[in-house]
Amino acid sequence: xxxxxxxxxxxxxxxxxxxxxxxxxxxxxxxxxxxxxxxxxxxxxxxxxxxxxxxxxxxxxxxxxxxxxxxxxxxxxxxxxxxxxxxxxxxxxxxxxxxxxxxxxxxxxxxxxxxxxxxxxxxxxxxxxxxxxxxxxxxxxxxxxxxxxxxxxxxxxxxxxxxxxxxxxxxxxxxxxxxxxxxxxxxxxxxxxxxxxxxxxxxxxxxxxxxxxxxxxxxxxxxxxxxxxxxxxxxxxxxxxxxxxxxxxxxxxxxxxxxxxxxxxxxxxxxxxxxxxxxxxxxxx
Numbered sequence: 001x002x003x004x005x006x007x008x009x010x011x012x013x014x015x016x017x018x019x020x021x022x023x024x025x026x027x028x029x030x031x032x033x034x035x036x037x038x039x040x041x042x043x044x045x046x047x048x049x050x051x052x053x054x055x056x057x058x059x060x061x062x063x064x065x066x067x068x069x070x071x072x073x074x075x076x077x078x079x080x081x082x083x084x085x086x087x088x089x090x091x092x093x094x095x096x097x098x099x100x101x102x103x104x105x106x107x108x109x110x111x112x113x114x115x116x117x118x119x120x121x122x123x124x125x126x127x128x129x130x131x132x133x134x135x136x137x138x139x140x141x142x143x144x145x146x147x148x149x150x151x152x153x154x155x156x157x158x159x160x161x162x163x164x165x166x167x168x169x170x171x172x173x174x175x176x177x178x179x180x181x182x183x184x185x186x187x188x189x190x191x192x193x194x195x196x197x198x199x200x201x202x203x204x205x206x207x208x209x210x211x212x213x214x215x216x217x218x219x220x221x222x223x224x225x226x227x228x229x230x231x232x233x234x235x236x237x238x239x240x241x242x243x244x245x246x247x248x249x250x251x252x253x254x255x256x257x258x259x260x261x262x263x264x265x266x267x268x269x270x271x272x273x274x275x276x277x278x279x280x281x282x283x284x285x
Contacts, residue, residue: 017054017201026062031070068111091145094119098209112144129171136166204241205259
């Protein structure tokens with residue numbers, strides 16, 4: 001069932017440095033049709049590039065997170081390979097998103113919806129939430145980055161279990177497997193996520209972005225490569241928010257992190273009047 005033309009299938013809410021994107025197709029348990037995916041991609045790029053945005057929250061309306069791709073909804077024309085590459089671009093945008101992402105999961109998070117949650121940095125779920133790599137029940141293989149995200153989250157053996165058996169598991173089981181960061185009752189989850197987002201928004205944005213990137217790369221790196229990355233990143237942080245943290249420690253106050261670069265890169269355009277002009281032979285004028 002397609003949405004009405006006037007329906008807002010993705011709700012965008014901005015509260016200071018926190019942006020919440022809410023899938024709004026409750027009649028289909030927030031299944032992802034192509035127009036919604038395109039809007040999601042556009043909003044992700046906008047939030048990524050807006051330096052005033054520090055945290056992103058993903059949610060679903062109507063008591064569910066996301067039931068996966070809408071196989072009966074509006075679809076882009078063209079070859080299926082091109083469409084799947086475009087669909088996968090959404091997962092890549094999330095995987096490379098330089099700011100903390102929180103998935104707030106109520107109800108079902110299945111198929112691409114499960115992997116949408118796994119692409120976040122934090123997954124907060126209600127006890128009633130359900131997760132599934134449901135693709136096998138539909139004669140399909142995982143998409144939306146599931147073959148990459150799932151084994152890195154739960155390990156290879158459990159990933160094969162979830163993908164090949166297409167089980168629907170509880171929030172408690174998902175938490176035990178490492179797919180859920182916290183479980184909170186339905187009446188507490190909004191406040192918990194808001195507090196978490198506020199805490200993250202107050203953190204050092206550049207340091208957190210670099211930390212995310214290094215952690216995401218670590219599984220394919222040697223220890224030496226990771227140590228080299230840490231050294232390069234330390235130099236960046238020392239010229240960004242580390243000084244503010246140090247001063248706050250001295251002053252016994254909470255630091256305020258701006259994410260600003262503090263290295264003086266200016267060069268004198270003109271010599272000082274006290275400088276002597278020296279010719280190529282070393283003789284002063």
